Amino acid sequence: MSEPASISTGIAKRYATAVYDLAKETKAVKAIETDIAALQDAMAQSGDFNAMIHSPIYTRDQQGAAVTALAKKMKLSDVMSNTLALMAQKRRLFVLPQLVQTLREVIAEDKGEVTADVTSAKALTKTQSDKLAKTLTASMGKTVTIHATVDESLIGGLVVKVGSKMIDTSIRSKLNSLQNAMKEVG
Numbered sequence: 001m002s003e004p005a006s007i008s009t010g011i012a013k014r015y016a017t018a019v020y021d022l023a024k025e026t027k028a029v030k031a032i033e034t035d036i037a038a039l040q041d042a043m044a045q046s047g048d049f050n051a052m053i054h055s056p057i058y059t060r061d062q063q064g065a066a067v068t069a070l071a072k073k074m075k076l077s078d079v080m081s082n083t084l085a086l087m088a089q090k091r092r093l094f095v096l097p098q099l100v101q102t103l104r105e106v107i108a109e110d111k112g113e114v115t116a117d118v119t120s121a122k123a124l125t126k127t128q129s130d131k132l133a134k135t136l137t138a139s140m141g142k143t144v145t146i147h148a149t150v151d152e153s154l155i156g157g158l159v160v161k162v163g164s165k166m167i168d169t170s171i172r173s174k175l176n177s178l179q180n181a182m183k184e185v186g
Contacts, residue, residue, distance in 0.1 A: 012098035015083065019099075020106045022079050031077035033107060038074045039100050044149075053093045063088040104147075113143045117161040121154040121170070136162065 023032040042049050052058055052066050067088045071081035087093050108115050116136050118124065124132070129146050136144040140162060151159075155171035 008095045008098050009102075011092060012095045012102045015087065015092070015095070015099050016102035016106050019079060019083050019103060020110075023077075026079065028077055028079055029107060032080060032103065035074075035076045035080040036100050036104055036107075038076065039080075039096070042070070042074065043097060043100070053096050060089055060091060063091075063093055067093070108145060111143070113145050114140055114162055115145050115147055118146050118148045119151045119154065119159040119170075120148065121150070121152055121156050123150050124148050132158075132160075136160070 019032065020029075023029045043053075049070070052063060058066070064085055067084040068081070071084055076084070084093070084096075087096070087099075104115060114136075116133075118129075118132065124146075129148060133144050133146050136146075144162070153172060155175075157170035157172075157174075158167075159170055159173075160167045
């Protein structure tokens with residue numbers, strides 16, 4: 001792991017631990033889970049939000065005002081709103097993606113769950129998602145929660161990541177391996 005990445009991960013872990021402990025004390029873990037989903041959606045869909053998080057050209061006050069307004073508009077819990085405001089004041093908003101991921105892992109671990117990141121060419125139906133979760137739960141021995149995303153470049157199939165394990169059954173990867181095999185022959 002590169003040094004800046006490990007620094008970001010360390011910062012994110014400290015914030016995640018603090019947020020989770022506060023949420024547990026105030027019995028707001030469910031609200032934090034909702035906040036995590038909202039923040040993930042915002043990061044995935046808004047280039048402006050990502051620019052504001054990562055760009056050093058914004059001052060602490062600008063980031064703080066933006067985060068406060070966004071937290072109010074997104075109806076984030078007090079714990080998460082205050083954390084984001086503190087992160088803006090300390091110039092730590094750049095670790096927000098790692099914070100969200102780490103917080104999701106901490107909550108899942110405390111519940112005895114494992115999160116599987118599933119990428120598919122088309123959105124999974126509820127039936128497909130439930131069947132996949134049941135299969136993964138049987139093989140992992142823990143309750144598996146699915147975090148699904150869509151990537152049309154896969155053409156078909158799935159890419160499933162659970163912890164450090166990855167299963168890639170996408171047509172794109174099969175075509176790439178076939179292309180590599182053909183290069184080796186000729």
